[in-house]
Amino acid sequence: MQVLTSLILAAFVGYIGAWYVGAIEGNFALLLLLATIVTGAYWLAERFYFLPRRKQAAAAFATSTQQRREELERMGIRPDGADDLQAAQHKLIMQPWWLDWTAGLFPVILVVFLLRSFLFEPFKIPSGSMYPTLWVGDLILVNKYTYGLRLPVANTRITDGNKPKAGDVIVFRYPPQPTVDYIKRVIGTPGDTVAYLNKRLTINGKPVPTTNLPDFFEEDAMRYFSQFQEKIGEKPHNVLNNKEAPAFVQGASNFQHRDLCNYSVEGVTCKVPEGQYFVMGDNRDNSLDSRYWGFVPEANIVGRAFFIWMNFGNFKRIGSFN
Structure with a gap:
């Protein structure tokens, strides 16, 4: 033995x-x-x-x-x-x-x-695509049961749960490479029409309310970016824009249901199909998201991110977020 x-x-x-x-x-x-x-x-x-x-x-x-x-x-x-x-x-x-x-x-x-499979899974923020909400180095917890419990590895759903809502921050398996986990914010749910034109977000024809905030200094890029507060769903959150970046989407792939998206020099408009979700990063001009590689199937969703349990470079980051 x-x-x-x-x-x-x-x-x-x-x-x-x-x-x-x-x-x-x-x-x-x-x-x-x-x-x-x-x-x-x-x-x-x-x-x-x-x-x-x-x-x-x-x-x-x-x-x-x-x-x-x-x-x-x-x-x-x-x-x-x-x-x-x-x-x-x-x-x-x-x-x-x-x-x-x-x-x-x-x-x-x-x-x-048991904890990781059915209750909470830890996740480390690897990039700046979710600034200013989540920073590089944030260690977060992901709720695995809110959207229904799934069997580990097989990913077969065994309990019904709530559907992801617009405004939720979710971790999901990256559709082009399912072995990689991504984290983004849900912008559009099945049946919604999402438009991001001239860096203004509208959902089902209604502009998302925004409020100007002081510029945000991103330490990774060592520069300031325009910061706004959006309200999608029940709670507001902050987003960043780079005034120097173009509004149009460069290099969108040939993803499934691409025919439901219309690209123009102003940006992109997409009709979210059934069983799919449209997601974006809060760092709007530095995020590889649904604008580029398409929709997130419901089966790819791992859970809802809800709490920063540690950031070894900045203990003040510990806490909940919107």
């Missing part, structure tokens, strides 16, 4: 290492599921096979030692070493290293698996 366990642990380490250096495209949900299954199997084996065998061995050792002492006493020899007996029994019952690194980790891995 030691050799087999060493090979299994080496396989996990090798997979993680290859993922880290970019040699393969990793799947953390699958890795966590496999780790849960493997450590769970070792935990069951430890509980119902290995531990009882070690206890039997310790009991047999204690019995033989006691018989040996009694024999020595009959011979007039006073035996010592009671403490040694207890230490030897403890050593016999103690888990070997290969069970410490498998069965011993199962409770922790199981809790992480």
Whole structure:
């Protein structure tokens, strides 16, 4: 079992290492599921096979030692070493290293698996596309049950949930590359007509209310950008515009349902199809979003982002956001 366990642990380490250096495209949900299954199997084996065998061995050792002492006493020899007996029994019952690194980790891995799969998943903001709402380095929590619970890896929905609403910030699997997670704000829901023309947003023909705010200094770009407050849905949020960037969309791909979008020198207008969502970043001129690669299928949605739990470069970032 030691050799087999060493090979299994080496396989996990090798997979993680290859993922880290970019040699393969990793799947953390699958890795966590496999780790849960493997450590769970070792935990069951430890509980119902290995531990009882070690206890039997310790009991047999204690019995033989006691018989040996009694024999020595009959011979007039006073035996010592009671403490040694207890230490030897403890050593016999103690888990070997290969069970410490498998069965011993199962409770922790199981809790992480359940929390991440069905309740909350952590996510790190990798780019500035959601400035000023979310900054690079923000560590956020994603609610996995609001839109309905899904089976891990298979992503099959097992409970009904609420539908994403306009204004929600969601994490989703990037449609052109589903193994990559993106985060954007929902702008249009199924049936909506979304227009972003001359950098003004309208939904179903109604302009989204905006209020001018002081310019925002983006530390990554080391420059100021125009800042506005929008209200989509129930709560307002802030967005950025770059006055120097053109209004038209450059380099839109040939995505599914592209015929529902009309591109012009002023921008883009799209009719959101059933079961799909139109999303945009709050940093409007620095966001690769639905204007470029199309709509987000409902099946791709991971959950709703709602809380910044840490930013190691700025502790003031911790808290909820709109």
